[in-house]
Amino acid sequence: MSLIIEEHATGGGRRIGRLVLDNPRSLNALSLEMIERMLPQLAAWRRDEGLVAVLLEGEGSRAFCAGGDVVGLYRAITSARELGPLDDLGLGPVPEPAARFFEQEYRLDYSLHRYPKPVICWGGGIVMGGGLGLFNGSQQRIVTESSRLAMPEVTIALYPDVGGSWFLNRLPPGLGEFIALTGCQLNASDSHWLGLANRTIATSLRAELLSRLRELADWQDPAAAVGRVLQQLEAASYDVFADQPSPLREHQDAIRRLMDRDCLADRVAAILEADFGSPWFERARQSLAAGSPLAIRVIAEQLRRCRHSSLAEVFRRELALSVQLCRYREFAEGVRARLIDKDNNPDWTFGTLAEVDEALLAALFDTPWHRSPLQDL
Numbered sequence: 001m002s003l004i005i006e007e008h009a010t011g012g013g014r015r016i017g018r019l020v021l022d023n024p025r026s027l028n029a030l031s032l033e034m035i036e037r038m039l040p041q042l043a044a045w046r047r048d049e050g051l052v053a054v055l056l057e058g059e060g061s062r063a064f065c066a067g068g069d070v071v072g073l074y075r076a077i078t079s080a081r082e083l084g085p086l087d088d089l090g091l092g093p094v095p096e097p098a099a100r101f102f103e104q105e106y107r108l109d110y111s112l113h114r115y116p117k118p119v120i121c122w123g124g125g126i127v128m129g130g131g132l133g134l135f136n137g138s139q140q141r142i143v144t145e146s147s148r149l150a151m152p153e154v155t156i157a158l159y160p161d162v163g164g165s166w167f168l169n170r171l172p173p174g175l176g177e178f179i180a181l182t183g184c185q186l187n188a189s190d191s192h193w194l195g196l197a198n199r200t201i202a203t204s205l206r207a208e209l210l211s212r213l214r215e216l217a218d219w220q221d222p223a224a225a226v227g228r229v230l231q232q233l234e235a236a237s238y239d240v241f242a243d244q245p246s247p248l249r250e251h252q253d254a255i256r257r258l259m260d261r262d263c264l265a266d267r268v269a270a271i272l273e274a275d276f277g278s279p280w281f282e283r284a285r286q287s288l289a290a291g292s293p294l295a296i297r298v299i300a301e302q303l304r305r306c307r308h309s310s311l312a313e314v315f316r317r318e319l320a321l322s323v324q325l326c327r328y329r330e331f332a333e334g335v336r337a338r339l340i341d342k343d344n345n346p347d348w349t350f351g352t353l354a355e356v357d358e359a360l361l362a363a364l365f366d367t368p369w370h371r372s373p374l375q376d377l
Helices: 032-047 070-083 096-113 130-137 164-170 175-182 188-194 203-215 222-236 252-259 264-273 279-290 293-305 311-326 329-340 358-364
Strands: 003-009 015-021 051-058 063-065 119-123 126-128 140-143 148-150
Touching: 003 032, 003 203, 015 032, 015 203, 032 051, 032 096, 051 063, 051 203, 051 222, 063 119, 063 130, 070 096, 070 311, 070 329, 096 130, 096 311, 119 130, 119 203, 126 130, 130 148, 130 164, 140 188, 140 222, 164 175, 164 293, 164 311, 175 252, 175 264, 175 279, 175 293, 203 222, 252 264, 264 279, 264 293, 293 311, 293 329, 293 358, 311 329, 311 358
Parallel strands: 015 051, 051 119, 063 126, 119 140, 126 148
Antiparallel strands: 003 015
């Protein structure tokens, strides 16, 4: 079973819903089956007056969720491209399983952003890609001393989706694009400072969270009741995080100077040429250097286009872009190199940013439908 669904009685005769991503061998990667079970369950709990809050977790301690099932997407993309035909730009047919996955995933993320009851997400360990989409949509976003948040899609020729086009655009100037371009990892301190997380709680108190929620009897204001419990656990965790470094915050001024350039090529070159003497920055720099030039262009353009978009419009734009990228070879090649063959030697279509075909780039931002499947959001 890849998703555990539970209900727990509380004081006062109320209940808490609990959803656990249960696929620890793949770091709780998010599958279509898991998404399609969560959507109706959340809808039912939304209508249930006796259900006061939802706890969202990942099984085990290594990860909340390391992302979506990109291996399954790879299979859908390659199958569709084998059937063909490809157009003059190299775009193949829409891979319907991939389109279904992205539509349902973004529908789930949007529903969490708009959920009327407190959703508490325990973001211990790895929280990346699709996992960060679930995490960011939750009202209470808990990080621990083991948390590692990232959007590393540049290395597989995708872009930070699952609402990344919305929440990265709301970070301090330059930092959102830097995070998107480099896939840099954020620990609890940096995540909390940026506002991507709003609670820092020690791993040792994980079991205590549900226990204390179940003991509550006063649920007249569920958000306030949950907040009181989290405040207590956060206060008890202070010493755990007191000395944790905050590398992004430490380098924020320097990073903002690197990003303060009008031309994308100049921003990328500035990052690649910088040397802060920091292992954290060096890992980020290397990820950018290994990334797809096409993806780098897509990332910058998507952030630009979505800068003033509503949340619903962001998810509609992301759905169109994600499906269009599934029609081209680059994303599948990135997944092959990083996750299938694991040779870490992707054959990118373009060697540099300047070589990226402008007609192809424009086509990737076209919509494959007359009406978006997410038009109802």
